Amino acid sequence: MFPLRHTQPAVPTAGGHSESTATTPRGSVARLDLTNFRNYENLRLDVASSPLVLAGPNGAGKTNLLEALSLLVPGRGLRRAPLAEMAYRSAGEAARPNWAVAARIRHTDGDVQLGTGFDGAVTPPRRTVRINRDNGTPAALAAYASAVWLTPEMDRLFQDAVATRRPFLDRLVFGFHPEHASRISAYDQARRERLKLLTDGVHDQAWLAAIEERLAELGVAIAAARNELVAQLNSVLAETATDFPRLALALAGDVETWLQEARALAVEDRLRDALAASRAADAQAGRMLVGPHRSDLRATHVGYGHPIGMCSTGEQKAALVLLMLAYAELLARARGQTPLLLFDEVTAHLDGAHRAAFFARILDMGIQAWMTGTEIGVFRELRGRAQFLTVVNATIT
Ligand SMILES: Nc1ncnc2c1ncn2[C@@H]1O[C@H](COP(=O)(O)OP(=O)(O)OP(=O)(O)O)[C@@H](O)[C@H]1O
Ligand SMILES: [Mg+2]
Known part of the structure; x- marks a missing residue:
């Protein structure tokens, strides 16, 4: 077994020059085995730790492969799809009851064998996790592997509603603070409980005060973790000189702002106190009008001085790539090993200069980036420095 890694992000130094990932050992996949996973009935793939390009036609199985890798870390994978949906099915045949994804990960302290799967033959169906030879929990995977992904669905992040952006930010926080997810669900539950009392006209002062006490505690912890991550991302974004647009992040939220001014x-x-004062207004509005469940992540194009959401499609994509690279850099520093980078159709909308800047950055980081695309030509600058795989009809050559 390997020691559990301390997952607190390293605080960047005052000069802004923290240790670069170039010297960080790589966390990379050495071997991947898929069984009955999506369109892969059986696949074994042995790879080196350099970046990988997966090229092939639509429907070949490129995204499915990234999704399989994304299940080797806690969470629901990059599509956040139901587990049963991932079981292999072919026309005219019922879906297979089980699927499995297994990988040998090159770890700082040696190799580790991780596996996850779905057993639909038992009631209730369950997710399984194996760490070396032992059964484990999805949460336990965090100690052995981390992954950062980017999918075409995220392209509109800066234009989407805050209801998309806030959970996105919270998932990033979750990579550093696994307890962030349970805090948010406890907070949401307390919020619903309080609202029900208020709208039902239950004026039990002690009960309401107890819920508000809990909401205040959880809400501040949630906002503080977001603030911490955003500050660290900004610090990495400011220190990485790239040919990307300069990006600055900020949190728009009452509690996040208060935390900048007070302990x-x-x-x-x-x-x-704000919750206690807002009971009547909340009851009337039918929602809680103050708290970090309303906060938003703002991103500004430093050069233009306007929101990234106002930028061109390609500029927005470049900003997103830059943000996810900064996050990967932070994860690498905190964990002492680079995460897997799963970038689906990463080159879409990027021009030659942005592509070149992206490739230079991943090579510099020494990170195992898994990149997909329908055309191999856009990756030509990586020739000799990346592994090129062709995916056609669930077969990889
Ligand atoms: N459970 C499943 N069983 C079998 N096939 C599946 C399952 N789920 C999805 N597929 C199929 O897997 C194929 C590959 O999907 P995938 O999303 O990996 O394609 P892709 O190579 O990323 O294509 P694109 O370039 O269009 O993004 C698709 O044809 C899809 O219909
Ligand atoms: Mg795809």
Whole structure:
């Protein structure tokens, strides 16, 4: 077994020059085995730790492969699809009851064998996890592997509604603070409970005060973790000189802003008081009008001085690539090993200069980037420095 890694992000130094990932050992896949996973009945793939290009026609199985890799870390994978949907099915045949994804990961302290799967033959169906020879939980995978992904669905992130952007940010926080997810669900549950009391006209002061106390505690912890991540991302974004547009992030939220001005305990008091004062208004509005469930992630193009959401399609994509690379850099520093980078159709919308800047950056980071595309030509600058695989009809050559 390997020691559990401390997953607290390293605080960047005052000069802004923290240790670069170029010297960080790689966390990379050595071997991948798929059984009955999506369109792969059986696949074994042995790869080196350099970046990989997966090229092939639509429907070949490129995204499915990235999705399989994304299931080797806690969470629901890059499509967040139901587990049963991932079981191999062919025309005229029922879906297979089980699927499995297994990989040998080159780890800082040696290799580790990770596996995850779905057993639909038992009631209730369950997800299985294996770490070396032992059964484990999805959460336990965090100690052995991390992954950062980018999918075409994320292309509109900066234009989408805040309801998309806030969970996106929270998933990033979750990579550093696994407890962030349970805090958010506890917070949401308390929020619903309080609203029900208010709308039902239950004026039990002690009960409401107890819920608000809890909301204040959880809300401040949630906002503080977001603030911390955004500050660290900004620090990495400012120090990485690239040919990408300069990007600056900010959190728009009452509690996040209060935390910039006062200590956490004082902010807890302030949030609790604000909730108590807003009971009548919340009851009338049918929702809670104050708290970090309303916060948004703002991104600004530093050169233009306007929101990234106003930028061109390609500029937005470049900003997103830059953001995810900064996140990967932070993860690498915190964990002492590079995460897997799963970038689906990464070159779409990027011009030659942005592509070249992206390729230079991943080579510099020494990260195992898995990149897909329908055309191999756009990856030509990586020739000799990446592994080129062709995917056709679930077969990889
Ligand atoms: N459970 C499943 N069983 C069998 N095939 C599946 C399953 N789920 C999805 N597929 C099929 O897998 C194929 C490959 O999908 P995938 O998304 O990996 O394609 P892709 O190579 O990324 O294509 P594109 O270039 O269009 O993005 C698709 O034809 C899809 O219909
Ligand atoms: Mg695809």
